[in-house]
Amino acid sequence: MNGSALPVGVDETLALLARGDYVADRALATAVHLALRMQRPLFLEGEAGVGKTEIAKVLARTLGRRMVRLQCYDGLDLASALYDWNYTRQLLEIRLAEAAGERDKDRLARGIFDRRFLIERPLLQAISPEGGPAVLLIDELDRADEPFEAFLLELLADWQVTIPELGTIRAAEPPVVVITSNRTREIHDALRRRCLYHWVDFPDAARERAILALKAPQAAEKLSWQVVAFVQRLRQMDLFKMPGVAETIDWCAALAHLDATELDPQRVDETLGVLLKYQDDIARIRGEQAAALVAEAKAG
Incomplete structure (x- = not known):
């Protein structure tokens, strides 16, 4: 895959992200531009659903690079993140060699620890010369254990294994490299210093409306504006989990599928499970509170 040239300025980076249907503000585009030019990992923190992961996907598409994703989780080890050996194939190779009369154990050992028996996990795939340059997404690093960060720091420094x-x-x-965190725990300072940092916040109303125009174009313009006004007001409330941009897009699309052209309290009550993901939040908003928010959205 032949990659595209890197953008030479912040304006070109904004245009690059826009070509991938990503509506970024100038501060985020500046962070992306500097990370590309300085060849530094970009560490993105923010609430779930604000578009951190999407940045890596857009860069892979618009730069013409292969996408490699490492999804982090509790208990992630090097065998799952870096490489492992295909022990089943190695055992079969040993048995075939023995059946053919091979008795030299040293030669047999060299034969089974060959690249063809190596299982490349995401980190090794990202630095492998095969396939061309990559975009490596290390997603939700805060879910991995702290010892994994120490190894990752070494890899990011030398790009060799x-x-x-x-x-x-x-x-x-x-x-x-794009590293994301939902901040369920703090990432160690040593890794933060290795990266360029940006906090991805919820978009303002104008940018969220522009996002809906791209991601939910089937929705009526009036409905989209009211959805944005409703969600913006909702994020000012004390909820267990505020809706992200992904939820705004899903909710607007769901309402459009139900042939809604504007918000009404009953339809909002019926579809709150698309926007909010916890019952306590739904119970708090449903009914009088939802009706009041709909009235505010229409007045705005």
């Missing part, structure tokens, strides 16, 4: 049986594998070109 030493496999005892094979030797050192180096990246011909460092990948574009």
Whole structure:
């Protein structure tokens, strides 16, 4: 895959993101531009659903690079993140060699620890010279254990991995790296210092409306404006989980599928489960509160 040239300025970076249907503000575009130009990982924090992961996907598409994603979780280890050996195939190779009369154990050992038996996990895939340059998304790093951060710091510094049986594998070109965190725990300072940092906040009303125009174009213009006004007001309330941009898009699309052209309290009550994901929040908003928010949205 032949990659596109990197943008030479912030305006070009804004245009690059726009080509991928990502509506970014100038501060975010500046952070992305600097990360690309300085070949530094971009560490994005923010609430779930504000578009952090989408940035990596858009960069992969618009730069013409392969996308490699490492989804972090509690208990993530190097065998799942970096590489592992295909033990089943190795055992089969040993049995076939023995059946063919092979008795040299050293030669047999060298034969089974060959690249063809290596299972490349996302981190190794990202620095592998095969397939061309990559965009590496390390998603929700805050879900992984702290020891994993220490290894990641070493990889981000050198872009090489030493496999005892094979030797050192180096990246011909460092990948574009996007690291995301929902801030369920604090990420260590050592890793933060290695990255460029940006907090991805909820968009203002104008930018959220522009996002809906791209992502839910089937919705009537009046409905989209009212949905944005409703959600913007909702985010000012003390909820267990505020709706992200992804939920705004889903809700607007759902209302359009129900042939709604504007908000009404009954339809809002019936579809709150698309926008809010916790029953306590739904119970608090449904009824009189939803009707009041609809009235405010229409008045606005």
